[in-house]
Amino acid sequence: MKLVDEFRDVAVARRLVEDIQQRATRRWVLMEVCGGQTHSLLRNGIDAALADVVELIHGPGCPVCVTPAEDIDLACQLAQQPEVILSSFGDMLRVPGNAGSLLDAKTRGADVRMVYSPLDAVALAQREPQRQIIFFAVGFETTAPTTALAVLQAERLGLKNFSLIVSHVRVLPAMELLMQASDNRVQGFLAAGHVCTVTGFAAYDDFVGEFHVPVAVTGFEPVDLLVGIRDCVMQLESGRVEATNCYGRSVRRSGNAEAQRVIEQAYAISDGPWRGFGIVPRGVLRLRPELQRFDATQRFGVIESRPCLFNECRAPDVLSGRIKPPDCRHFGASCVPETPLGAPMVSSEGACAAYYRYGGHTATAPLAAK
Amino acid sequence: MCLAVPGKVVRWLDREPLFARAEIEFEGVRRVCHMACVPEAELGEFVIVHAGVAISRVDAAEAQQLLHELRSLSESSEEPSL
Numbered sequence: 001m002k003l004v005d006e007f008r009d010v011a012v013a014r015r016l017v018e019d020i021q022q023r024a025t026r027r028w029v030l031m032e033v034c035g036g037q038t039h040s041l042l043r044n045g046i047d048a049a050l051a052d053v054v055e056l057i058h059g060p061g062c063p064v065c066v067t068p069a070e071d072i073d074l075a076c077q078l079a080q081q082p083e084v085i086l087s088s089f090g091d092m093l094r095v096p097g098n099a100g101s102l103l104d105a106k107t108r109g110a111d112v113r114m115v116y117s118p119l120d121a122v123a124l125a126q127r128e129p130q131r132q133i134i135f136f137a138v139g140f141e142t143t144a145p146t147t148a149l150a151v152l153q154a155e156r157l158g159l160k161n162f163s164l165i166v167s168h169v170r171v172l173p174a175m176e177l178l179m180q181a182s183d184n185r186v187q188g189f190l191a192a193g194h195v196c197t198v199t200g201f202a203a204y205d206d207f208v209g210e211f212h213v214p215v216a217v218t219g220f221e222p223v224d225l226l227v228g229i230r231d232c233v234m235q236l237e238s239g240r241v242e243a244t245n246c247y248g249r250s251v252r253r254s255g256n257a258e259a260q261r262v263i264e265q266a267y268a269i270s271d272g273p274w275r276g277f278g279i280v281p282r283g284v285l286r287l288r289p290e291l292q293r294f295d296a297t298q299r300f301g302v303i304e305s306r307p308c309l310f311n312e313c314r315a316p317d318v319l320s321g322r323i324k325p326p327d328c329r330h331f332g333a334s335c336v337p338e339t340p341l342g343a344p345m346v347s348s349e350g351a352c353a354a355y356y357r358y359g360g361h362t363a364t365a366p367l368a369a370k
Numbered sequence: 371m372c373l374a375v376p377g378k379v380v381r382w383l384d385r386e387p388l389f390a391r392a393e394i395e396f397e398g399v400r401r402v403c404h405m406a407c408v409p410e411a412e413l414g415e416f417v418i419v420h421a422g423v424a425i426s427r428v429d430a431a432e433a434q435q436l437l438h439e440l441r442s443l444s445e446s447s448e449e450p451s452l
Contacts, residue, residue: 117422
C-alpha cells in the first residue's frame with residue numbers, strides 16, 4: 001500500500017535500530033501512548049531489538065480499555081430495550097463491563113450491531129425510523145470528530161431516533177496524571193500520531209515545559225516508530241527537551257482545524273472517569289447542552305451502576321505502565337482473549353492482547369531476527 | 371481504535387460541508403468516505419481515513435523527504451518489506 005509499505009522497509013528500519021544503539025549511552029525509558037503503536041512495536045520486534053538501550057513501557061492509549069465499566073453496563077441495559085438498536089465499533093462490543101459485554105447482551109437477544117463508522121449508524125437511523133438507534137461513542141480525539149459529525153448530521157436531518165452514549169476521552173490529561181505520579185519512570189513520550197493529526201501538537205509545548213520531558217509525535221509503521229524513538233533518544237542524550245513532529249506527512253502543528261471545529265460544535269471538555277484511573281481532570285468529552293436531546297442517558301434515563309466485579313484485573317497498572325502484562329499472575333492463565341478478565345486482553349489495542357499475540361514470538365519478528 | 375489508513379481521492383460525491391463525501395481508493399478497492407474534515411482535498415491526493423472519515427490530507431512531499439533522508443542512512447538492501 002502506497003505511503004505504508006515505504007515505512008515498513010526492513011533495511012531502513014535496521015539502520016535506524018543501529019543508529020539508536022550507537023547514540024544511546026544508557027538505557028532510556030520511553031512510553032508509547034497509543035495502543036496501536038504498542039501492537040506495531042511488538043509485532044515488528046522493535047522492543048526486543050532495542051532492549052539494551054530503550055525500555056518501552058506501554059501507555060493508556062487503548063480507548064475501550066479506559067471506557068468506564070458503568071458505561072458498558074449502561075449500553076448493555078439500553079440494548080435490552082425492544083425498540084433499541086445498539087451500535088458501536090467492533091472492539092467495544094467485546095469488552096466486559098460489570099455484567100458482561102455487548103456481545104453477551106446480543107446472545108441474550110439484544111439487537112447489537114457493529115458498524116465501521118458512526119455515520120453508518122446515522123444512515124441506519126434513517127433506514128429504520130421505527131427503531132431507536134444508539135451509538136456507543138468511544139475513542140480519543142482521533143475518533144471524536146467522527147461521532148461529532150454523526151450527531152451534527154442527525155441534528156440537521158431532524159432525526160428523533162438517534163442518540164449517543166458519549167464516552168470520549170482526551171489523551172493529554174492522562175499523560176499529565178502519569179507524570180504527576182510519584183512512581184513515574186517515563187523519560188520521554190511517543191505521542192499518538194493520529195490524535196495529534198486532529199489536535200496538533202502545539203499543546204504539548206506547555207506539557208514539555210512543565211514536566212521537562214521530550215515528546216515526539218510518532219506514527220504507527222515500524223520506520224515511523226523508530227524515527228520517533230530516535231528523536232526521543234537524541235533529545236535525552238543532548239539534554240534538549242521539546243515537542244517534535246516525527247509524523248509530518250499527517251500531522252500539522254495546529255492540527256486539523258475543521259476536525260477541531262466539529263468537535264467543539266458537539267462536545268465540551270469535562271472532568272470525568274477513566275476505567276482504572278478514576279476521575280481525570282478535563283479528561284473526557286460530553287455533549288454540549290444544546291445537543292442533550294441526543295444523549296441516550298437523557299432519552300432513556302440513567303441506569304444505576306454496580307460495583308466493579310473485575311478487581312482481579314490489573315488493567316490500571318498495565319495502562320499506566322507500572323507493570324508489563326506478563327507480570328500479572330493471570331496473564332495467559334485465567335486471562336486469555338477468549339475469556340478475558342479485563343479490557344486490555346480483549347481490545348485490538350490492548351497491551352495484554354499484544355503480548356499474548358506477539359510476546360512469545362519476538363525471535364521471529366522482523367527486527368528481532370538476527 | 372486510532373488506526374487510520376491512507377487512500378487516494380478518486381471522485382467527489384457531495385460537497386455540502388456537513389455531508390461531504392468522496393470515493394477513496396485503498397489498494398484498488400473503492401469506499402465512500404466522509405470528507406467534512408478535509409473539504410479542500412483534491413482528486414489524486416491521499417487522505418488518511420479513520421472510521422470512515424478522512425481526518426488529514428497527506429503531505430506527500432514531506433513523506434518523500436523523510437524517506438530520502440532515511441535511505442541515505444541505510445545501505446542498499448534487497449530485503450522485503452516487513
